[in-house]
Amino acid sequence: MPSATEQKIIDAAVRLFAAQGYDATSVQEIVAAAEVTKGALYHYFRAKDDLLFEIYRLLITSQSADMDRIIGLGLSSADTVREILVSLVVSTAERVDETAVFVRELHRLGEDRMTEFRAERRRYHETFLAVIEKGQADGSFSSGVPADTVVRIALGVVNQLPIWYRPDGPKPPGLLAEEIADFVLAGLR
Amino acid sequence: MPSATEQKIIDAAVRLFAAQGYDATSVQEIVAAAEVTKGALYHYFRAKDDLLFEIYRLLITSQSADMDRIIGLGLSSADTVREILVSLVVSTAERVDETAVFVRELHRLGEDRMTEFRAERRRYHETFLAVIEKGQADGSFSSGVPADTVVRIALGVVNQLPIWYRPDGPKPPGLLAEEIADFVLAGLR
CATH class of the missing domain: 1.10.10.60 (Homeodomain-like)
Incomplete structure (x- = not known):
């Protein structure tokens, strides 16, 4: 903190x-x-780009902690995916300004920071992938579409939020989050 | 051309x-x-940024023409969505370098170009939205999730391709395209 x-x-x-x-x-x-x-x-x-990185690091660190906490609850696969997506969409939608700045200036990060950024993102991606794979393995989810593509689709819409979403627009973060979770879970049935 | x-x-x-x-x-x-x-x-x-814009304009113009052609075939709603998504994913996946350059340098476009870019994107988005809405209205698709969110999810994964997809990687563009179409259609059922 x-x-x-x-x-x-x-x-x-x-x-x-x-x-x-x-x-x-x-x-x-x-x-x-x-x-x-x-x-x-x-x-x-130390410098302005430390600040840029810290803005993003705080967001992804709190999102990773949320995901770990949700997985620790031991819910069903479907409820786990729903809780992860709702928490991720809401926290991203509420912070689209931070994320937009970071994405736009990403190419300015030095090599070390870029490596750290990629590692953080990969960890998040792989933890979510394991949740989907587990649900496919135990029959909770359809295996029609490989888990890695499901994760790309679910995280793709979240990563695009800074481009188009406005938290003060007609659709509040919580409603958008439920819609996205509904669609991903419908695709997994 | x-x-x-x-x-x-x-x-x-x-x-x-x-x-x-x-x-x-x-x-x-x-x-x-x-x-x-x-x-x-x-x-x-006239200048280097004309070239940047033209790179992108050629891609979206050909993608818009593809979508219009597919809609003109008068297929079922499900087949129309499948053909649109496969064509869009394949053409984007084959041109991730162009798209990555454009996205990274987008903020350099002048106001007129930015307006034109947004208008092209909006037209694509709205035409696709109308296809989903028609399928929801005639009962071909579930109306569980609003069409605008379905479109954001389907186009989100496509817009993120330049970040992670490599056409010479393990998953060829055509296979990825079918997986994405399968998942979106499963979500719409």
Whole structure:
């Protein structure tokens, strides 16, 4: 969990990056918007791209923890998939600004960060894949479509949310999440 | 349809943009790789970002024409959705390099181009949406999940292909396309 100061810096950076772009945003502006000192910012983040990575890392870390928690509940395969998708869609839909900034600036991450980013994503993908495979193996789900393609479809719509979804639009995050879960579970029956 | 010269220029630009990035690629390098004169390039494209846009416009124009042709065949709703998805997934999967370049550099398009891009995408989206809605209205498809969410799911996986799909990987474009169509149709039943 980030400290209150760290969270203030991250929130200010997300707002500024989303509104005016990553390049056009200076560390000085972030410091001013967050109402912290430059020293405080550099205590948590060595550079602007540390901040970019941290924005994303906090999101995926909390989404991975959610998935692990849901799997630990020992629900049926269908309920596990539903809970994972609802939690993932809602948390992503509520944070489309952060995700949009990160996706747009992804190519700026250095090699180490890119490797860490890919590893985090792969872990999430593989844990979800194992849930689908288990349901196919025990007959809870149809095996008509291979589990890896099911995962690509389910995560594809989530990864595209930053392109088109607005949390203040006509469809609230929770409703969209249930619709996506309904469709994926219908496809798995 | 582009002329042979225009196509040579586009192919060279796609290769160079994908290999070394849009910024790092000069018009001179594109001209040399395409084995055309600078005059020929400027006959077709006023600037490098014209070329970027044209790369994408050719792809979506041919995908839109494919969809219109398939709808014109008057197949059942299920066969129409299958043919549209297979054609879309195969044409996108075979051109992941072009699409990846375009998506990465999208923010560079000027306002007019961005408007044209959004209009092309919206038209594709709405035509596909009408196909799903028609199938829901005549009882060919379940109405359990609203058509707009079904379209977001089906197009989401296609739009994510440039991130992870490699045409020379273990799953050929045609097989992936059938799997995606199978899953979407299973969800619609």
